[in-house]
Amino acid sequence: MNFRQIAEAVMAASFADETEVLAMEQNESLTRFANNYIHQNVTERNVQITVRSVIETKIGIAVSNDVRPERLRELAIRAYDVAKLQPENPEFKGLPPPQALTSVKAFDGAVAECTPEQRAASVGIICRKAADRGCSAAGSMTTSSLNVGVANSKGVFAEHRFTLADESTVIMGQNSSGWAQRTGWQLAAVEAESLADEALSKVTMGADPVDFEPGEYAVVLDPYATADLLEMLAYDGMGALAVQEGRSWMNGRIGQRIMADNVSIIDDGMSTGGIPWPFDFEGVPKKVVPVVASGVAVSPVYDSFTAGREDGKQSTGHATPPSPQGRFGPAPMNLFLRAGSTSVEAMIKSTKFGLYITRFWYTRTVHPRDAVVTGMTRDGTFVIRDGEIAHPVKSLRFTQSYVEALKYAQAIGETTRVLRSGFGGAVSVPAVKLAKFRFTSSTR
Amino acid sequence: MKEFISHALDVAKAKGARYADIRIIDHREQVVTVKNGNVDGIGDQYSQGFGIRVLVGNSWGFASSAYVAMAEIERVATLAVKIAKASATVPGEDVNLGSSVTSTGQYTTPIEVDPFSISLEQKLDLLFRADEILRRNSGVKVSEANAIAIRNHKFFSNTEGALVEQIIYEGGGAIAATAVSETEVQIRSHPNSFRYQGTSGWEYVTNADLVGNAERVAAEAVALLSADVCPSKETTLILDSSQLALQIHESCGHPTELDRVFGTEAAFAGRSFLTTEKRNKFRYGSDIVNLTADSVRATGLGTFGWDDEGVPASSTPLVRNGEFVGYLMSRETASKLALESNGCMRADGWNRIPLIRMTNVSLEPGTWELDDIIADTEDGIFMETNRSWSIDDMRLNFQFGTEIGYEIERGKRGRLLKNCTYTGITPDFWKSCDAIGNSRHWRLWGTPNCGKGEPMQTMGTGHGASPARFRNVKVGVFR
Numbered sequence: 066m067n068f069r070q071i072a073e074a075v076m077a078a079s080f081a082d083e084t085e086v087l088a089m090e091q092n093e094s095l096t097r098f099a100n101n102y103i104h105q106n107v108t109e110r111n112v113q114i115t116v117r118s119v120i121e122t123k124i125g126i127a128v129s130n131d132v133r134p135e136r137l138r139e140l141a142i143r144a145y146d147v148a149k150l151q152p153e154n155p156e157f158k159g160l161p162p163p164q165a166l167t168s169v170k171a172f173d174g175a176v177a178e179c180t181p182e183q184r185a186a187s188v189g190i191i192c193r194k195a196a197d198r199g200c201s202a203a204g205s206m207t208t209s210s211l212n213v214g215v216a217n218s219k220g221v222f223a224e225h226r227f228t229l230a231d232e233s234t235v236i237m238g239q240n241s242s243g244w245a246q247r248t249g250w251q252l253a254a255v256e257a258e259s260l261a262d263e264a265l266s267k268v269t270m271g272a273d274p275v276d277f278e279p280g281e282y283a284v285v286l287d288p289y290a291t292a293d294l295l296e297m298l299a300y301d302g303m304g305a306l307a308v309q310e311g312r313s314w315m316n317g318r319i320g321q322r323i324m325a326d327n328v329s330i331i332d333d334g335m336s337t338g339g340i341p342w343p344f345d346f347e348g349v350p351k352k353v354v355p356v357v358a359s360g361v362a363v364s365p366v367y368d369s370f371t372a373g374r375e376d377g378k379q380s381t382g383h384a385t386p387p388s389p390q391g392r393f394g395p396a397p398m399n400l401f402l403r404a405g406s407t408s409v410e411a412m413i414k415s416t417k418f419g420l421y422i423t424r425f426w427y428t429r430t431v432h433p434r435d436a437v438v439t440g441m442t443r444d445g446t447f448v449i450r451d452g453e454i455a456h457p458v459k460s461l462r463f464t465q466s467y468v469e470a471l472k473y474a475q476a477i478g479e480t481t482r483v484l485r486s487g488f489g490g491a492v493s494v495p496a497v498k499l500a501k502f503r504f505t506s507s508t509r
Numbered sequence: 510m511k512e513f514i515s516h517a518l519d520v521a522k523a524k525g526a527r528y529a530d531i532r533i534i535d536h537r538e539q540v541v542t543v544k545n546g547n548v549d550g551i552g553d554q555y556s557q558g559f560g561i562r563v564l565v566g567n568s569w570g571f572a573s574s575a576y577v578a579m580a581e582i583e584r585v586a587t588l589a590v591k592i593a594k595a596s597a598t599v600p601g602e603d604v605n606l607g608s609s610v611t612s613t614g615q616y617t618t619p620i621e622v623d624p625f626s627i628s629l630e631q632k633l634d635l636l637f638r639a640d641e642i643l644r645r646n647s648g649v650k651v652s653e654a655n656a657i658a659i660r661n662h663k664f665f666s667n668t669e670g671a672l673v674e675q676i677i678y679e680g681g682g683a684i685a686a687t688a689v690s691e692t693e694v695q696i697r698s699h700p701n702s703f704r705y706q707g708t709s710g711w712e713y714v715t716n717a718d719l720v721g722n723a724e725r726v727a728a729e730a731v732a733l734l735s736a737d738v739c740p741s742k743e744t745t746l747i748l749d750s751s752q753l754a755l756q757i758h759e760s761c762g763h764p765t766e767l768d769r770v771f772g773t774e775a776a777f778a779g780r781s782f783l784t785t786e787k788r789n790k791f792r793y794g795s796d797i798v799n800l801t802a803d804s805v806r807a808t809g810l811g812t813f814g815w816d817d818e819g820v821p822a823s824s825t826p827l828v829r830n831g832e833f834v835g836y837l838m839s840r841e842t843a844s845k846l847a848l849e850s851n852g853c854m855r856a857d858g859w860n861r862i863p864l865i866r867m868t869n870v871s872l873e874p875g876t877w878e879l880d881d882i883i884a885d886t887e888d889g890i891f892m893e894t895n896r897s898w899s900i901d902d903m904r905l906n907f908q909f910g911t912e913i914g915y916e917i918e919r920g921k922r923g924r925l926l927k928n929c930t931y932t933g934i935t936p937d938f939w940k941s942c943d944a945i946g947n948s949r950h951w952r953l954w955g956t957p958n959c960g961k962g963e964p965m966q967t968m969g970t971g972h973g974a975s976p977a978r979f980r981n982v983k984v985g986v987f988r
Binding site (some may be wrong): 124130506 | 538539540542548549550551552553554555556557558568569570571572573574576588591593594595596598599601602623629630633650651653655664687688689691692694695721771772773774775776777779781782854858860861862872897898899900901902903905906908910930932963964983986
């Protein structure tokens with residue numbers, strides 16, 4: 066059954082005032098390796114159909130992965146029955162009307178047709194390179210093809226087919242490790258040779274790390290670490306629901322200069338520089354949203370529900386999938402930190418004393434209003450002294466406001482890297498140099 | 510169903526598998542969430558499908574599909590073998606699964622009230638009542654109440670002759686109040702942060718008394734806005750049992766997962782400091798620290814009849830009188846230590862392979878009354894209900910935050926404290942434990958959101974604990 070047939074079957078069975086059908090069809094394969102061999106190798110074929118039934122301002126949701134016609138009819142009826150039970154919710158202003166959509170190419174047949182043998186060949190390169198150096202590699206390669214369709218009874222009909230390829234590795238030496246990752250919608254975006262070489266270079270640089278006293282230091286962050294800044298800021302409050310509930314770092318800061326003027330963060334779903342999606346999970350076209358422009362907090366992103374709560378607001382096309390578990394709220398899925406003009410080498414050269422960091426690990430919010438986050442450095446932390454990498458140090462724990470960190474952004478990298486994001490989209494990020502970053506403890 | 514199962518295993522064997530198993534699962538989940546007097550989310554989720562895991566030579570393959578039909582089973586079994594053969598091009602060590610697993614039987618979670626027999630109207634009524642009480646306090650910006658019911662019906666069979674059928678029920682519910690000032694956000698939850706769940710019927714929600722606790726939760730959230738900030742110092746720390754449950758999860762449960770120890774989670778979930786030479790030779794905690802993994806305790810989120818390799822539920826000591834003695838194991842990893850699996854392989858759905866996961870990892874009760882622990886503490890802080898958590902990839906350096914805290918001064922609970930955090934190194938922390946509450950204070954909590962594996966799997970785990978005291982802990986990491 067294709068998406069149009071699924072949507073028509075649900076619509077035909079629905080008694081609701083308004084009905085929405087979201088179908089996400091997925092073919093995903095993942096080859097996982099550790100200790101220089103493939104230990105897990107999986108594939109999945111699934112479809113998830115979510116029906117929202119609206120009776121006046123009441124919404125019922127039903128979710129299933131059964132596409133048989135009689136089951137689709139039952140799904141529509143279940144969502145309707147759930148909606149009937151509720152009191153009115155005057156904050157809900159209805160499903161969004163249709164808008165003109167622009168298609169964007171994000172499908173690569175080479176990803177969709179990638180075989181287990183091809184994935185094995187790619188990760189095999191990493192494993193052999195690691196073994197040749199007496200190291201141990203772990204990681205994974207994912208190839209996915211997805212078809213997302215949204216239709217509603219007001220006339221929305223949106224369908225987007227796209228692919229995703231991602232490969233990452235941590236390579237471990239005697240007492241050091243290195244990390245590298247590649248993401249893209251084209252298979253050519255993941256290239257095992259350079260991936261292994263990058264991780265191995267950090268293994269070599271990081272050998273025999275020493276203890277290091279926690280404190281406040283200048284830092285140069287590789288794009289992997291920068292990605293965490295954007296993802297946690299997104300999680301802690303780039304969505305309008307968080308702002309409306311008073312738990313966002315943007316509360317009380319919109320219109321204010323809160324970061325350095327070289328910091329501009331935008332969400333751009335149509336940019337082919339990331340993993341483009343032309344519309345959100347309500348079928349609303351994605352608008353370009355400047356979240357932070359030249360250091361000034363501008364706006365969170367909206368879906369139709371949060372836009373309906375504010376006079377004159379329109380959805381920016383950032384709805385997340387509806388869920389019986391409650392509204393997660395709108396979220397940016399295609400974030401870009403605008404590149405600057407400084408190379409990582411120049412950032413290091415300009416640093417009298419500081420730390421060069423590969424990536425952050427297990428980061429969690431401590432205080433959401435200031436986006437205070439704690440986490441560890443991992444897979445390569447190095448002391449910079451007098452403009453040069455002096456020596457590696459053991460991983461450090463930081464506890465730091467990410468808003469404040471970007472207030473002290475002294476330089477932004479000249480090139481960006483696309484990385485798969487926790488929101489199901491991607492971030493495009495350069496390296497950054499921050500004048501201050503607070504480390505609170507160390508590990509063994 | 511048996512016809513599907515037999516066909517899948519026959520095809521896998523015919524294509525070259527020396528071992529194969531299949532899981533067929535029908536999952537139903539019903540969630541109701543109320544927020545600020547409105548329904549925030551409500552509905553049913555159904556998912557069905559099957560997954561076939563095969564071992565060809567010494568390489569694994571797995572394929573799954575939502576389409577439970579004979580032709581699809583044949584396609585998926587064939588694909589699983591093809592994938593395993595591709596794995597063999599980047600080969601590893603020989604795989605030994607140990608003794609054959611030939612379990613047969615049926616298991617159903619013992620419940621008093623089927624959570625699906627409670628109508629959505631009844632569930633909404635309960636949640637609206639609790640939510641309304643939360644909102645009576647004008648200082649509450651966001652009020653939330655939720656309830657969840659899960660029914661997981663699964664069949665497992667393997668080429669060694671195992672065939673088991675299980676129906677696992679989960680029930681749960683919780684409330685939370687968020688208070689907001691110009692500069693900060695404070696939250697209080699009951700009975701626990703995240704969702705509060707157990708393998709149980711609707712009685713689990715009833716016993717949580719959401720309505721009876723709503724007024725207190727709202728008042729505490731608002732009071733926290735004007736409370737003093739947790740001081741920065743090294744002091745005595747007393748943890749309530751729910752926060753201690755997460756401490757156990759992160760600093761004992763995860764590092765005793767034997768797949769981490771063997772490095773197979775290195776790139777994602779991380780490794781472990783509890784390497785194999787430490788078993789029976791490493792002081793993990795003080796003499797009073799006894800930690801157990803079990804899959805048999807009533808209401809635990811890690812309680813079942815058999816794991817997803819068909820191994821029967823069991824109980825295993827992990828730390829005995831402070832000494833590290835045991836791991837959470839699969840058939841393959843246990844055989845590397847010349848042991849038998851203790852049944853810890855679990856998958857979060859038909860479309861995922863089983864991984865070593867915590868079952869119910871618990872701190873056994875001590876001898877103290879909580880009041881006596883406090884009375885015996887000259888200077889310290891009592892912390893309650895998790896708010897943030899982070900730990901390094903070897904499971905050594907951790908930092909936790911709690912929703913609420915109280916100063917302990919000369920044996921008495923004193924002023925309210927907010928933004929409480931503490932940090933430490935796992936074995937140092939557990940070696941500093943000098944008092945554990947007795948069985949009257951012991952409670953089995955559920956952690957329904959444990960993430961591990963690629964593709965990511967979310968698993969429910971159980972953790973029992975009484976309140977306990979730890980000396981010389983660094984608190985107030987970020988003021």
